Amino acid sequence: MQRTLFSELQVSSEIKSAVEGIGLEKCSSLQAECIPLIMEGKDVLAKCISNAGVVDAYAIPTVDSVDTNISEIQSLVLVNDRQRALIVAEEMRLYAEKKVGVSIGSIYTGQPGSVQDRVIKSKPHILVAQLKSLESLIEDEKVVFDELKLIVADELSDLANSGLEEAIETLLESTTEDTQFVAFTRSDSEIVLKVVEQFTDEYIQVSIEPAMEIEKPIIEEVYEVGRICKTEVLQRLLDFCDLQSSVLFVNSTVSAQSVRRVLDLKGYRTSCLTYSSTSAEKNDAMDYFNAGDIDFLIVTDLGAVGLDLEGVQQVIQYELSDEVDDFGDRVLLCEKNILLVAPEEISQLDIIEEAIGRSLKRFQVPFIEGLGTNDENRLFEAVSTRLVRNDFRRREAIIQRLLQVAPSTIDAMGAIMDYALEVQAKTRSGEDESRGARKPSRPVQNDSASGGGAAG
Numbered sequence: 001m002q003r004t005l006f007s008e009l010q011v012s013s014e015i016k017s018a019v020e021g022i023g024l025e026k027c028s029s030l031q032a033e034c035i036p037l038i039m040e041g042k043d044v045l046a047k048c049i050s051n052a053g054v055v056d057a058y059a060i061p062t063v064d065s066v067d068t069n070i071s072e073i074q075s076l077v078l079v080n081d082r083q084r085a086l087i088v089a090e091e092m093r094l095y096a097e098k099k100v101g102v103s104i105g106s107i108y109t110g111q112p113g114s115v116q117d118r119v120i121k122s123k124p125h126i127l128v129a130q131l132k133s134l135e136s137l138i139e140d141e142k143v144v145f146d147e148l149k150l151i152v153a154d155e156l157s158d159l160a161n162s163g164l165e166e167a168i169e170t171l172l173e174s175t176t177e178d179t180q181f182v183a184f185t186r187s188d189s190e191i192v193l194k195v196v197e198q199f200t201d202e203y204i205q206v207s208i209e210p211a212m213e214i215e216k217p218i219i220e221e222v223y224e225v226g227r228i229c230k231t232e233v234l235q236r237l238l239d240f241c242d243l244q245s246s247v248l249f250v251n252s253t254v255s256a257q258s259v260r261r262v263l264d265l266k267g268y269r270t271s272c273l274t275y276s277s278t279s280a281e282k283n284d285a286m287d288y289f290n291a292g293d294i295d296f297l298i299v300t301d302l303g304a305v306g307l308d309l310e311g312v313q314q315v316i317q318y319e320l321s322d323e324v325d326d327f328g329d330r331v332l333l334c335e336k337n338i339l340l341v342a343p344e345e346i347s348q349l350d351i352i353e354e355a356i357g358r359s360l361k362r363f364q365v366p367f368i369e370g371l372g373t374n375d376e377n378r379l380f381e382a383v384s385t386r387l388v389r390n391d392f393r394r395r396e397a398i399i400q401r402l403l404q405v406a407p408s409t410i411d412a413m414g415a416i417m418d419y420a421l422e423v424q425a426k427t428r429s430g431e432d433e434s435r436g437a438r439k440p441s442r443p444v445q446n447d448s449a450s451g452g453g454a455a456g
Contacts, residue, residue: 004032005275005302010039011064018063018098023252024056025275025302028322031057033206034182038150039064043203044182045196051155052322052348054184055091058152063092065149066125068101072147077128078171080158082108088154089128096126107133117142131159135167138174145175151199153183160191168195218331220360222339222349230318230340231262233365237338238268244295245313249304249330251321256298259318268295273303282307301326304333314338320345324355 004027006019027035030048037044038061048054062075077092079085089106096102105124107116109132116133120143137143151171153159159168181199185192188205196203225233237243250256253274260272271285271294282303288294290310297309301321314336321327331337339360341349353359 006060009035009060011060012099014099015060015064015095018095019060020253021098022094023254025252025300028053028057029325030054030206030208030322031060033208034058035061037204037206038062038180038182041180043180043200044206045156045188045192045203046182046184046206046208047186047188048184048208049186049347049351049354051184051186052345054154055088057184058154058182059092059095062126062150062152063095063099063102066099066102068099068125070125070147071123073123073125073127073143073145074147075126075150075152076145076148077126077152077154078131078134078159079108079128079154080130082110082130084154085128085130092126092128102126104128107137109133131167131171135170138170143174145179148175148179150180150182151175153181153185153195156183156185156192156195157187157189160189160195168198172198218337219335220331220337220339221363222341222360223363223365224341224343224346225365226342230342231259233340234259234316234318235262235266236365238266243314243316243338244268245289245292245311246296246316247304247309247312247314247333248296248298248316248318249321250298250300251319252300255319256300256303260298263296263298270294270296270298272298273307274300275302277303279306301329304329309333316340320348320352322348324352327352327355 006024006027007016009016009019009027030046030053034044034046034057038058046057058077062077066074077088079088085106085108089104093104096104103122103124104126105119105122106128107119108130111133116137119127120137134143179199181196181203183192183196183199223233223237248259250259253276256272256274260270263270271288273282273285277285285294285297286307286309289297292311299307301323312334315330315334315338317327317330317337317339320339320341321330339349349360
């Protein structure tokens with residue numbers, strides 16, 4: 001499918017600004033299908049086996065459609081649990097912050113009743129609600145939907161399977177027939193279809209089924225790590241493995257800039273390309289990379305379009321793309337691929353494996369105890385070389401990594417100090433030899449000239 005730039009969406013300048021601020025560049029297949037339909041006021045049932053990009057798919061048209069002149073609830077987002085309510089509300093606020101006057105409220109189980117009352121009385125334009133909590137508020141007539149235009153079911157299969165049909169009936173009784181209904185689901189089971197038919201007589205069904213064939217032999221190394229640990233793991237791989245001449249993929253401009261800052265601080269030579277990079281910038285980056293003057297080329301999928309790179313040793317997928325097609329484009333750039341997968345990306349990894357028809361091999365993050373003798377020698381040779389060259393930025397980076405991953409601080413510092421003393425001794429020895437070769441012999445003191453002779 002031809003993917004669309006978010007900047008090409010027919011939405012307000014405020015929402016385009018919000019998209020740019022978040023660092024999104026292009027619509028996934030799910031978003032490209034759903035956003036125009038939702039903006040046209042269509043009822044939609046979207047089946048997707050991953051929830052990646054789902055919130056953006058409905059947040060963009062939902063926030064954009066708010067009429068700030070009406071101080072009533074205009075859109076309702078239904079979620080199944082408290083955690084999802086918090087996540088969805090926070091992500092939608094990223095867009096709402098750019099459109100002056102738009103307000104977001106959230107209610108969920110575990111909230112004090114006074115807080116829920118305050119949220120309802122504030123009449124947010126968009127209400128993110130756990131259905132179980134919303135039901136009691138409707139029954140107590142604390143919430144009304146006189147101006148409700150849109151209902152979004154964030155994960156309908158979860159809602160439908162939670163025994164909440166009675167709550168759905170209560171909700172239907174409090175809304176009008178012309179209220180737009182949009183639902184996202186991982187399955188189109190009988191109960192899901194039954195719920196959809198309760199809300200609407202006619203709807204458009206969107207189904208995103210990834211499929212991909214990769215004929216070229218590819219070597220993938222998957223490291224499952226926490227999101228906050230990705231930078232840490234990347235640095236450890238850089239210290240222990242020869243990962244220079246690599247292309248590093250991220251999903252957004254924000255991520256690209258963040259990773260570049262980390263690598264630059266560690267003394268690596270980097271260049272960064274995103275969708276906003278000009279042709280001249282891309283040509284310069286390719287020339288530098290192909291000449292070996294750049295260690296890491298950090299790119300987004302759109303930033304990589306049109307690149308003609310040579311000598312790529314490996315591709316590092318710092319973030320998995322929401323699009324399976326993008327995975328195929330990335331891996332074909334080089335035979336060796338390294339994937340850093342956070343817990344929230346596991347479902348997307350499952351989709352990729354299903355699409356390519358095989359499982360990707362998992363690897364453990366390397367520790368110094370697990371390195372072979374050659375790797376240990378290479379690591380300490382790097383320390384020695386950089387101490388000799390007085391390459392302070394690189395030296396500091398390696399010392400820091402040693403302190404973090406060595407069996408003990410004493411072991412790491414011992415290795416560093418041994419090299420430092422050896423380098424210092426060699427330097428001093430060389431200076432002494434050089435000084436001795438250049439130093440003239442001391443002249444014989446003339447006693448008479450000095451006035452030290454005996455009296456005659």
